[in-house]
Amino acid sequence: MRKSPTQKRSRERVEHILASASRLIAERGSDTMRMSEVAELSGISIGSLYQYFPDKAAIIRTLAERYNAVSRACIAEGLAHVKTVEDLRQAFSVLIDEYYDIFLAEPVIRDIWSAMQADKGLREIELAESRQNAILLAAALKRALPDEDLDRLKVSALLVMHFGECVMRLALSTGETEGRALVEAYKRMAYRSFDDTSGMPHNSGLPGLPVSPPD
Incomplete structure (x- = not known):
């Protein structure tokens, strides 16, 4: 992860991002999952997503x-x-x-x-x-x-x-x-x-x- 969450709100956001990514992976696999889709499903901007995860590999790694x-x-x-x-x-x-x-x-x-x-x-x-x-x-x-x-x-x-x-x-x-x-x-x-x-x-x-x- 690019940014390690310390506050409760940030930790909750990370959990929501990972849950959204897991849902997308379960539906059609990680190969076709895009960062923009993770951001959209998480209800955050793509810029906010990149604050925590620089790329798809970082999400999979986590x-x-x-x-x-x-x-x-x-x-x-x-x-x-x-x-x-x-x-x-x-x-x-x-x-x-x-x-x-x-x-x-x-x-x-x-x-x-x-x-x-x-x-x-x-x-x-x-x-x-x-x-x-x-x-x-x-x-x-x-x-x-x-x-x-x-x-x-x-x-x-x-x-x-x-x-x-x-x-x-x-x-x-x-x-x-x-x-x-x-x-x-x-x-x-x-x-x-x-x-x-x-x-x-x-x-x-x-x-x-x-x-x-x-x-």
Whole structure:
């Protein structure tokens, strides 16, 4: 944002702008949304809009950061009580299912997520968010596997979280039946990585895939 609101009236104006932008995005997507339309729907002049948001990307960035903050809070809460690998599997499964369901139900979030892929600055936000979420996952892994090296866990966690973003995009581009199958396959692959992190063989991987040998 170009101007950070400090007074109540300014904060309310920003909220109204973001609500108007979300409505326009939900109706026909961010690609065709114009700043003049956001200003008109918000009941303000285009000059007033530019005082807060210099361009459309700034609006999308702000909305994305808000959705990311909510998502991060949900992940933190969902992983907070993990103590074992089995706890982690169950918590992770619930979080991924909720994540997918939210994207299915919220066209605005889906659109913003897609729009972020076309802008380098917005892609950097996504990577930063993956890193933040990976820190949460690595902390949960460390509680479940206290003897493991934390740096190694962080690398594994970043791969799991960032790959999860890619899987969600793929799942949302298909029909729901295939999408849910892809999400389930991703969860099984994630479970495999949780077990492999400990350097021990297991039987929870995808059918037909060899078990990785211990390090």
